[in-house]
Amino acid sequence: NAGVTQTPKFQVLKTGQSMTLQCAQDMNHNSMYWYRQDPGMGLRLIYYSASEGTTDKGEVPNGYNVSRLNKREFSLRLESAAPSQTSVYFCASSAPDWQETQYFGPGTRLLVL
Amino acid sequence: DQQVKQNSPSLSVQEGRISILNCDYTNSMFDYFLWYKKYPAEGPTFLISISSIKDKNEDGRFTVFLNKSAKHLSLHIVPSQPGDSAVYFCAASPVNTNAGKSTFGDGTTLTVKP
Numbered sequence: 001n002a003g004v005t006q007t008p009k010f011q012v013l014k015t016g017q018s019m020t021l022q023c024a025q026d027m028n029h030n031s032m033y034w035y036r037q038d039p040g041m042g043l044r045l046i047y048y049s050a051s052e053g054t055t056d057k058g059e060v061p062n063g064y065n066v067s068r069l070n071k072r073e074f075s076l077r078l079e080s081a082a083p084s085q086t087s088v089y090f091c092a093s094s095a096p097d098w099q100e101t102q103y104f105g106p107g108t109r110l111l112v113l
Numbered sequence: 114d115q116q117v118k119q120n121s122p123s124l125s126v127q128e129g130r131i132s133i134l135n136c137d138y139t140n141s142m143f144d145y146f147l148w149y150k151k152y153p154a155e156g157p158t159f160l161i162s163i164s165s166i167k168d169k170n171e172d173g174r175f176t177v178f179l180n181k182s183a184k185h186l187s188l189h190i191v192p193s194q195p196g197d198s199a200v201y202f203c204a205a206s207p208v209n210t211n212a213g214k215s216t217f218g219d220g221t222t223l224t225v226k227p
Contacts, residue, residue, distance in 0.1 A: 004156070040122070042202055042217030043157070058214070090156050104156030 002026055004105035006091050012111045013081045021076040021108050023091030031094045032074035033058075033102070034066060036087040043090060049074055081112045116140045117205050119218035127226050132190040134221050136203030139184065143205035147215060148177060148188050151200045160201070161188070193225045 007022045025032065030051045035043040035058075045058030049068040063085060065077045074093075078085060091105040118137045126132045136146075144165035149157035163170040163177045163186065170177050176189045190197055200222050204215035 040219060042117070042204075042219045044217070045214060048214065059216075092156070101159040101162075104158065106154070106156050 004091055004093055004103050006089075006105035006108050008108060009106070010109045010111075012113065013078075014113055015082060017081050018077065018079050019081065019110075020078075021089055021091075021110075022073070023075065023105060024073045025091075025093040025103070026072065027093060027103065028071070029093035029095055029103075030071070032068065033092045033094075034064075034074070034076045035090045035092065036060065036085075037090060037107075038087050046076065046089075078110075081110075083112045086110060086112045114139070115219075116143075117203055117216045117218040119201075119203055119221050121221050122219070123222045123224070125224045125226060126193050128195055129192045132188075132193045132197065132223055132225065134188040134190075134201050134203075134223065136186045136188075136218055137184060138186075138205050140205070140207070140216075141184070142207040143216075145206045145215075146177070146179060146186050147204045147206075148175075149202045149204065151202065151220070157202060190223075193223075195225050195227050198223055198225050 004025045033048040034046040037043050044060045046064050047058055047066040049055045052071045055066050067075045089108045092102045094102045116139050147162040148160040150160045151157040161172050161175050161177050163179050168179050179186045200220045202220045203218040206215040
């Protein structure tokens, strides 16, 4: 039982390049989320997926797209990376009940030059 | 306008003493509050939560207090241990909203000295 896994752990991109951050969970959770954390700040929700086949915007969705490939996997895509997207990205999952605990992955550290 | 504020970026306490981490919020629609703990190079982990129908929730060494009239909550750790050294995030979510859509504070870095 690995919980929530994220790949890659670290990535360097040049401005304008694209990439996809991968996330998978093995806890049979319906809901999945993508956050970013900038230095000295809390987590901000980028996108979430309440269930397979649905996705919704969070607080900071601009510049990102997501795909809920199946119940296990939720990917985050940067089509044209910008230096402002330099951050640490966390994926999380939870059961559908609104007070259910979230489980976070270890994060992907992204540097955009 | 930041809706969840942790006004102390850092806190240092001696091992065995009490650690008190504070959090203020402005949105009166928030009714479910969570604390997460984060070690370097790891994702946050859930620590403890409290619903607005309560004013206190306890789990071992960790107790969260909620003062709704003051829009203030605090996390007490007694006794503090060196392994508690981490960043602590306060988060809040509105009525009947998925807790995954919580608003996070900026975090407080706790250092527990042996």
